[in-house]
Amino acid sequence: xxxxxxxxxxxxxxxxxxxxxxxxxxxxxxxxxxxxxxxxxxxxxxxxxxxxxxxxxxxxxxxxxxxxxxxxxxxxxxxxxxxxxxxxxxxxxxxxxxxxxxxxxxxxxxxxxxxxxxxxxxxxxxxxxxxxxxx
Amino acid sequence: xxxxxxxxxxxxxxxxxxxxxxxxxxxxxxxxxxxxxxxxxxxxxxxxxxxxxxxxxxxxxxxxxxxxxxxxxxxxxxxxxxxxxxxxxxxxxxxxxxxxxxxxxxxxxxxxxxxxxxxxxxxxxxxxxxxxxxx
Numbered sequence: 001x002x003x004x005x006x007x008x009x010x011x012x013x014x015x016x017x018x019x020x021x022x023x024x025x026x027x028x029x030x031x032x033x034x035x036x037x038x039x040x041x042x043x044x045x046x047x048x049x050x051x052x053x054x055x056x057x058x059x060x061x062x063x064x065x066x067x068x069x070x071x072x073x074x075x076x077x078x079x080x081x082x083x084x085x086x087x088x089x090x091x092x093x094x095x096x097x098x099x100x101x102x103x104x105x106x107x108x109x110x111x112x113x114x115x116x117x118x119x120x121x122x123x124x125x126x127x128x129x130x131x132x133x134x135x
Numbered sequence: 136x137x138x139x140x141x142x143x144x145x146x147x148x149x150x151x152x153x154x155x156x157x158x159x160x161x162x163x164x165x166x167x168x169x170x171x172x173x174x175x176x177x178x179x180x181x182x183x184x185x186x187x188x189x190x191x192x193x194x195x196x197x198x199x200x201x202x203x204x205x206x207x208x209x210x211x212x213x214x215x216x217x218x219x220x221x222x223x224x225x226x227x228x229x230x231x232x233x234x235x236x237x238x239x240x241x242x243x244x245x246x247x248x249x250x251x252x253x254x255x256x257x258x259x260x261x262x263x264x265x266x267x268x269x270x
Contacts, residue, residue: 004141004194004257006228009219037219041227043203046217054219057192057230059139068178082181084144084172084189084261092176093141093259095192097232122139124228126219 006059008122009044010037010108017119032103032113035123042108044126050105056098057125058117063094096121099129141194143257144179145172145243152254167238167248170258177243179261185240191233192260193252198229231256234264 014033015021035056037045067090072078083091096117104111149168150156170191172180202225207213218226231252239246 004143004196004259006139006141008139009227041203041219044217044219044227046204046220047214048217048220052220055232057228057232061139068176069181079182082179082183084176084179085181085183085187085263087262091260092144092179093192095230095260097190097192097262124139125226125230127222127232128220 006124008038008059008124009041009126010035010123012058012115012117012119012121012123014115014117014119014121016116021118030114030116032111033115033117033119035110035112035126037108037110037123039108045105045108045110048102048105048110050102052102053129054100054102054112055127055129056100056112056115056123057127058096058098059122059124060089060094060096060117061120061122062118063089063091065090065092065094067091095124141259143173143194143259144176144261145170145258147193147250147252147254147256147258149250149252149254149256151251156253165249165251167246168250168252168254170245170247170261172243172245172258174243180240180243180245183237183240183245185237187237188264189235189237189247190262190264191235191247191250191258192262193231193233194257194259195224195229195231195252196255196257197253198224198226200225200227200229202226230259
């Protein structure tokens with residue numbers, strides 16, 4: 001096995017259109033956004049309840065994949081650090097982890113936040129963080 | 136864009152060889168394991184320090200991808216729940232999230248734990264959870 005193929009299960013719909021709008025990490029003033037799940041995955045949302053904490057995993061499709069080290073937060077005063085020891089979006093497999101709260105559900109559209117991901121970012125997985133839904 | 140291709144950056148080397156050895160979630164008695172990073176990604180480990188908390192993302196290569204709902208923890212007394220509201224390994228994109236502690240570093244081999252992933256599981260990303268390495 002030399003590769004694994006992800007299939008987007010949905011997309012982020014956000015007022016954050018690009019780098020100029022985006023805070024560096026979600027909790028720092030990021031807005032809420034809509035997560036539009038593709039209809040064929042609707043059953044995977046069964047039982048979800050507003051107010052619960054989720055982890056959304058995105059594919060950061062605009063991030064570079066050829067960068068292995070950098071200065072955290074692009075701050076040259078911070079020591080050069082391997083990307084596996086940072087949360088930079090640039091990394092060999094640009095997966096984004098977004099802990100967030102489920103604010104509202106409208107069919108297969110979930111309102112979630114706060115989330116700094118750009119509009120149009122593919123969503124590849126959603127997991128519960130609550131023990132209630134352990135599984 | 137209809138798919139995103141992940142490239143393994145390393146593999147888990149563990150005494151957990153299959154389902155019969157595996158606890159359901161990491162904290163429930165899972166062992167430590169070695170994470171062997173492929174040599175071409177060595178620079179992405181720069182600056183890592185023993186004792187820090189990491190999130191390792193794996194590709195659960197033995198998990199089914201066609202299951203959208205189930206009973207959490209395979210317990211029929213729990214209500215049928217969508218996989219996006221559980222932590223079941225069976226899901227459209229079988230990504231595993233493993234919060235763990237870095238126990239030791241030997242070149243491109245990291246001793247980490249606790250982790251319930253099977254021996255041979257591909258690792259696709261590693262992120263810092265610490266604010267020190269924020270980026």
